[in-house]
Amino acid sequence: MPSIAEEQPSLGDALESLHKASRTPAKQRTVKVSGVINVICRHAFAYGLDEDALDAVVHIAARKTQLDQTSVTTLIKNLYPAQRVSGDVIVTIVAALGQGKGKPSPGTQDSLVKWLALIHVIIEDASVLSRLYGVLFAMLDMISIRTSLCHLLSLITRRKHVKPFRIQQLLELSRGLGNEPALQGLLRVYKDYYPDIILGSASTSRKSFAPQPDAEWRARVRTIQEARTAADDTTSERHNGFKVLRHGSKRTKASVLPDVHTYHATESSVTLEGIDSVDAFVERLDRIEPPGQLIPFLTDPLLQKYVELKPSPVVSARIGLWLATCLEEQVGAAAQDTGDSAFLTELLDGLLQHARYTKTLLPIVPAFLKEYLTVWDGRDHVDAVLGLLAYIPEDSFDDLYTEYLSPAERALSSNGLSAYTRLVGFYTEMLQHRVSTLAQQRPERRQPALISPEQQFLKDSVSHFAAFSTSLILSLPSEEGAELVSSTLAYWELLSTSSKPHVIPIILPPMHLVYYLMQSSPAVLVSRICGIIGSYKQAFDAHPRPVKHYYPSEVTDGLNWCLRDVYNLFWVARGLAVAEQKSVGMYCDPSLRSSLNDYLSGLDHEYAIGHAFGLSNNAWLASMSFAAWHALEEQVIDREGYDRGSIRWHTGPVSQQSLAVIRNGGVDVDWEGANGYKVFVLNWLAERGLGGLREFMFATVTDLKTGQTSAS
Incomplete structure (x- = not known):
């Protein structure tokens, strides 16, 4: 059967x-x-x-x-x-x-x-x-x-393939067959290479060019090949940067950026259209003739390389003249609300692509942005405008803010919460650009932080962002501002890991914002905040000594108090404790802390305010900490071979006292130490994406850093 x-x-x-x-x-x-x-x-x-x-x-x-x-x-x-x-x-x-x-x-x-x-x-x-x-x-x-x-x-087809005898054959076929679309499309490609030899205009239609590749077929191939070979760019149709970029039959007639074409070329000419590899480009760079229009360099990788590696006053003047005329027209059209949105979108995207490639703006762009921001509605071209603003080369942040950033903020302020989130993302991108620029500098001498103009610009921009983002976070209900808070933390995560002695200073976030978020955010954000503070601790640890020669005492004192407050909160039973010149107790008034402690003690004599924020009892971590305990308990039972039917299970919450009691009939686990409960919870949380608390503790607690058994 x-x-x-x-x-x-x-x-x-x-x-x-x-x-x-x-x-x-x-x-x-x-x-x-x-x-x-x-x-x-x-x-x-x-x-x-x-x-x-x-x-x-x-x-x-x-x-x-x-x-x-x-x-x-x-x-x-x-x-x-x-x-x-x-x-x-x-x-x-x-x-x-x-x-x-x-x-x-x-x-x-x-x-x-x-x-x-x-x-x-x-x-x-x-x-x-x-x-x-x-x-x-x-x-x-x-x-x-x-x-x-x-x-x-x-x-x-490349220039080297376009031979006189092939041109003749194509023309004869075209005359004999009439306007066969595909043949006319191939003839048009030949005409692009030799427009002065192939006279007339090849009539083309949608069927003249190769149809767009089957998107589903190509997507399937990418999925298969990416799964087989980790990340191979050649499997994904990415342009290799050493061929002229062609847009094909889908290109719109109103496109502002034309394709690259070299006119009046002969068979012996060396043109960009004839380049198809890095070797060919390097060997022929000095003999390449510039194309008829240079503005495609905004988006064409090969023309970008040519313009950068073979600079010329004539080339720069041609590019500047075209852009100045075009951008001036766009500002006027925007002021009268008669602009072509698609046209300007392509132009701005091209300028942004060039800025990201060269890490600088073309000279005409800052002047254009200053004029355009006065008529900008804050809705169109947001990503491109903010992306370009991140590269404005100002030495003074006050000047930059007055001329560019303040108008941009005003334009965006009427477009809802999403616009503010985009602004926060913009400041993060600007920080990334400034940090990357500073990181390339070599320190000339040891000096106090925030002395050089570049460092002062960074400090001023961070100060503005701190006030701006804090105001937004405090103004919005927590349920509406989650994305904004996440974007804000991304800024501080970048800054906390970017310091470089004598080059990129250590600039702390406002501590009142840190304390506020520490007490009002879900576990994932608390973890990120702890990670940020831990990164700042590591930055100061790696800084040349003595630190007080480079940073004023209020900077280091503020971080030290925050470190002790977070340490008291999560690691030892001293949550909200205030100690003069040591900790501020999360800004909790001592009388309030005492009242809370009395209230908890009245509920149960084992309750105390100092324990309320630890790993086992913390409102955001308690359920996960107990899940970690179960994993540890199961691990010990399996390792020691205990009888599951007679073992004494811990019912929680886990404390130093409960672990001592459970040893009689249950598992034997230390409260502290490299293999203890608290360290296991830190590692367990880190394995599930909440690694900030672990980073903080391992950066702060000396015994954890050295691998020794920690003491309370």
Whole structure:
């Protein structure tokens, strides 16, 4: 009796069966070929085909066989490579094209050419199609594959392929066939390289260019290849930066940034369009002719490299003149509310992309922003405008704020909470840029912190952000401001880990904000705050001694008091304790602390205010701490081989006294020490994304840093 679910053959068995079926007439087969193809296609979709499997399927599809057309087409449509495609596979496919006794059907050849167009960006040897260009071009007289072949050639054509005899052949084909869309598209590509040789204008339509790649097919290939090879950029269609960027048939007519074209070029000219590798770019840099328009350098990686590596006053003047005229028109249009939003979006995105590439702004941009911010509505182009503002090269923060940031804040202030969150993100991006710039400097001499203009700018900007973000957090209900608080902590996380002695000063957050968030936030934010304070402690530990020569006592005293307050709160039973010149007790008045302690003692004699905020009793951590205890308890029981039926289980909450009691009939676990309960809880929380408290304690408690048993 057959089983209900038959075991599927392996990929190797399926490929062997397919090979036999391809040589056997349909009526003589003992295996149903559709089932075999189904196995191969399912495996290809789920895991991709490795080099051997892909080669085996292509060899079957690339010759005349006994398989029906539907089966072969299905195989080709499911050729998902698990890695980059080898040059041998490409050669096999190209050899299968054309007319001949052993060649596959015209429909199969067309499917194979379309597949080449799909995978041309993930070929192992990118030059293999270029070397086969002449073979492919010679097959343009084949009606059955001409459309797909024109699309493929349009994708791989470079200046070196555009020869006079090929231009002549294309023109003759065009005259003989009329306005065949795909052929006109290929002719247009040729015309882009030699506009003075190919006269007239090739009439193009949507069908003239290769269709957009099947998004689902490409997404599946990316998923397969990323799973197989951690992170290989070549699997994701990313531009390699050493070819001219082409936007293809989807480009809008109103686009402000044209493609790169070199006009009046001859066959001996060296142009950017003819560059296809880093070696070619380096070898020909001194001989490359500038393109007709230079403004595409905002988005084209190759033209950016050319402009940066071969600077010229003429080039700079051409770029500046174009931008000055265009940006002035955009400011005027925005003031009259007649601007083209899509046009300005593309322009601003290009300027931002250039700024992120060069880490500087073009000279015209600050002047444009100063004018544009006076008419900006705070709704359009927010990301681009804020992104550009982060690179404004001002020496004085007061000047920067007056001229740029204050107008931006006013424009955004009427657009709701999300606008404030974006502003916080902007200040974080500006901090990142300033910190990166400062980090490249070498200290000339040892001096007190915040002396140099760069450091003073950083201090002023941080002070403004502290007041700005604190005001926002205190003004909003906690349930509405969670994203804002998270973005604010991201700023302080960056700053707390960026200090560099004598270069990037240590600048603390306002301690009243730290205390406020410490007492009003969920566990994940409390953990992040502890991590920030722990990072500042590590920064001062790594700073040259004596620290008081570089920072005033109010800075170090403020951090020391905060360290002791957090330590008292979570680690020892002294929560909210005030000690003169040592701790401020989270700003809790001593009389209030005493009243709270009396209240708790009245509920139960074991309750006390000092214990209320520890790991076991803290309102935000108690449930997780007890889950950590259960994990530790189970671990000890398994290690020691205790009888689960007779063991005395801890019912919580865990304390030093309860651990001493539970040893009689239960597990034996220390309260402190490297293998104790408290350290286990810290590690358990860190494993679940709440590592800030662990970072704080290991940075603060000397015994934990040295691995010794800690004392209360």
